[in-house]
Amino acid sequence: MNKSRSTKLLPSITRRSALKGGAAAVAATALGGFPTIWAQDIEDIEIHMLGSAVSHIKELELMAEEALGFQILQTVVDFATLGQRAATQPRSFDTVEPAYQQINAIWPTGNFQAVDTTKLAYWDQAIGLYKKEGKIWPDAWYGQGQHPTQVQYTSAIDSRDFVEPETQWLTMIPTNHNADTLGIRPDLIGRPITSWAEFINPEFEGRAALQNFPQIGLMDLAMAIEAQGMMTYGNKGNMTRDEIDTTIDFLIELKQKGHFRAFWGTFSESVNLMLSGEVVIQSMWSPAVTAVRSQGVPCIYSDLDEGYRSWGIGFLLSKFVEGKKLGAVYDFFDWYYSGPAGAFFARQGYYMPTPEQTKQHLPADEWDFWFEGKPAVNEIKDPFGNVMEKPGAVRDGGSWKNRMGRVAIWNSTMAENAYVIQRWNEFLTA
DSSP: OOTTOSOOOOTTSOHHHHHTOSHHHHHHHHTTSOOHHHHHHHHTOEEEEEEOTTTOOHHHHHHHHHHHSSEEEEEEOOHHHHHHHHHHOGGGOSEEOOBGGGHHHHGGGSOEEOEEGGGOTTGGGSOGGGSTTOOSSTTSOOOEEOOGGGTTEESSTTOOOOBSSOOSEESSEEEEEEEEEEEEOHHHHOSOOOOGGGGGOGGGTTSEEEESOHHHHHHHHHHHHHHHTSOOOSOTTSOOHHHHHHHHHHHHHHHHHTOEEEEEOSHHHHHHHHHHTSOSEEEEOHHHHHHHHHTTOOOEEOOOTTOEEEEEEEEEEETTOOHHHHHHHHHHHHHHHSSHHHHHHHTTTOBOSOHHHHHTTSOHHHHHHHTTOOOOSSOEEOTTSOEEEOTTOOOTTOSHHHHHTOEEEEOOOOTTHHHHHHHHHHHHHO
16 A cells, blocks of 8 residues: 555544545645644555455455555455354454455454444435345335345344344344356357256256355255245245255255266366356356356356345454454545445446445446446447457346346255255265
């Protein structure tokens, strides 16, 4: 980080208000610089963040440091390690960004302090998905499984409970959300894929891949089983033991037939399987589809009739953060919601809770492509400047509303989670 830059703020002007732009920032510039003591006060701060590779990205870290004037130190781990460290090493980070389905296990540890919505400059602009209505649009599907609002609120700053929305206190500040489906190689398949049922179609025996995350992989398979008409689940995001047994038994049968070429556990594995052509249909994350296409290989995120499996992630705040560091973390949260981060993540296909702020930082043609589902007017680039789409291309899955308005199920940790893991391990060793 360049510690000599002159983007520091006067003590009489809150950093939070300056992030939003306007008269305070202009006044600070007019005064011709900032006091050395205040600059040092900011630059001495280091915010240690623990998260996954899908959002803890060096380029974003540098953007935040340039905007805020203090150091952002990101550590990237897989979600399983992230959950373990969140529960057992709360002093090793200031913020941690788990997936929503991990909160049931993490929040009750008491390692965290609630996020105060009255200190968030843009919380009033956050979409209804995270508020009492639980939907972005009135006609949106609510979805099975663990909806974000079920774990979004708590009763006090030091509570360990989950309460009905809305209260002043957030268990976590929501960051990115998206809706996942199946990725395919259209050049190798040669026909449209419009149903989750295709995932278990014998036509793709030996050329399919499933993600090796028990709770999520199980739901992907359940979407396919139900679409095939083999059985109907009461709640695919919270299965009974009988439903778990039926699903895992069928998964073992598929494995023994050689239906799945691989069970991937990392982002890069899923990308390489698709690039090589070893796999033509698989569970896939949006940035992985982006990564494949940016290398000139056809890859489509299928818009399936039965809807999407959706997810969300967000920042938890360690209870050991206090004083000026706590103020700096809130400043970071405000910056995160103010637009530049939203534009960055939009280019890898993600959505932030404050879309109107994102819109201010995306050219109109990019907003139309990523959010409205309109054909690209110009080249579409990923967050790192690589050309991903040519003019005329339309985003897979169409508009934001088509994706997030058709959520069939949310990533979830089931009540029978221990049994899910037990049976999944049996499947892996079968």
